[in-house]
Amino acid sequence: MSIRMTARTIDGKAIAAELRESIKREVEELRKLTGKVPGLATVLVGDDPASHVYVKMKNRACEQLGIYSRKVELPATATEEELLALIEKLNSDDAINGILVQFPPPKHVNKEAVIRAVAPEKDVDGFHPKNVGELFLGNEKVLVACTPLGVIKLLEHENIDVAGKEVVIINRSNIVGKPLVALMINRSATVTVCHSKTRDMKEHARRADILVSAAGREGFITADHVKEGATVIDVATVRREDGSLTGDVLFDEVSMKAGAITPSPGGVGPMTIACLMQNTLLAFKMQNGVGDFSARR
Numbered sequence: 001m002s003i004r005m006t007a008r009t010i011d012g013k014a015i016a017a018e019l020r021e022s023i024k025r026e027v028e029e030l031r032k033l034t035g036k037v038p039g040l041a042t043v044l045v046g047d048d049p050a051s052h053v054y055v056k057m058k059n060r061a062c063e064q065l066g067i068y069s070r071k072v073e074l075p076a077t078a079t080e081e082e083l084l085a086l087i088e089k090l091n092s093d094d095a096i097n098g099i100l101v102q103f104p105p106p107k108h109v110n111k112e113a114v115i116r117a118v119a120p121e122k123d124v125d126g127f128h129p130k131n132v133g134e135l136f137l138g139n140e141k142v143l144v145a146c147t148p149l150g151v152i153k154l155l156e157h158e159n160i161d162v163a164g165k166e167v168v169i170i171n172r173s174n175i176v177g178k179p180l181v182a183l184m185i186n187r188s189a190t191v192t193v194c195h196s197k198t199r200d201m202k203e204h205a206r207r208a209d210i211l212v213s214a215a216g217r218e219g220f221i222t223a224d225h226v227k228e229g230a231t232v233i234d235v236a237t238v239r240r241e242d243g244s245l246t247g248d249v250l251f252d253e254v255s256m257k258a259g260a261i262t263p264s265p266g267g268v269g270p271m272t273i274a275c276l277m278q279n280t281l282l283a284f285k286m287q288n289g290v291g292d293f294s295a296r297r
Helices: 012-034 049-065 080-091 111-117 129-136 146-157 177-186 201-206 251-255 268-288
Strands: 039-045 068-074 098-101 166-170 190-194 210-213 231-234
Touching: 012 049, 012 146, 012 268, 039 049, 039 080, 039 268, 049 068, 049 268, 068 080, 080 098, 080 111, 098 268, 129 177, 146 177, 146 231, 146 268, 166 177, 166 201, 177 190, 190 201
Parallel strands: 039 068, 039 098, 166 190, 166 210, 210 231
Antiparallel strands: none
């Protein structure tokens, strides 16, 4: 009788730490070469507590890697015109290579206008239509959305080849699902996208060699959704009533059936911030004509 082993856990914290160390070394080399370091501006409008925490994490990551960071705060009463004027000023600031506007903005601010206002070469979130369009055309020498890029880097680190594989993505957002579709297609995967209107989602999920879930619903993915030996990537971060964090996937149950699995927290999340730092580094290199995109490969 064969004994089923539990899935290999993909340690996002450890992989992100490796990437951050590589970025730190390259930032120091570029400082010696050019006398400059990459610069990231974080823009926060209003006083949302969660947004303040996220911005603080990003600024701390910059400090640890030798990247210059500038936090710009506007009151919740700031107009859309004031925010767009600030972005335009940062677009013209040579010390700033990347601009990140923390979302969501106040309701009176048009999110799409903000996304389009950031210069594509400084769009370290990877949300600008120009960068997204290039990605879907197969050009990855642009700034790519950080969470999908983090998923790809986890798979590459674990030598999980997506070419020819059935990939099911449970998310169709502009931030995760859609750019991940492009990244997967660029690597010759066969991709199915599921969402709230999908019928027989479990049947789609069971076909997946690689199942990526970003539904934001605790316990959404059970062992019954997973094909034997599949790779399961849990992108979601769900906060419970007691303040603890979890993801979409019932980790203990699914681990008994999957071949490889990410925890949440500790899987994709650390990679998202690491990829933001890498995008800031890449933006600096593009704007200063030094190096190439080899760090992404």
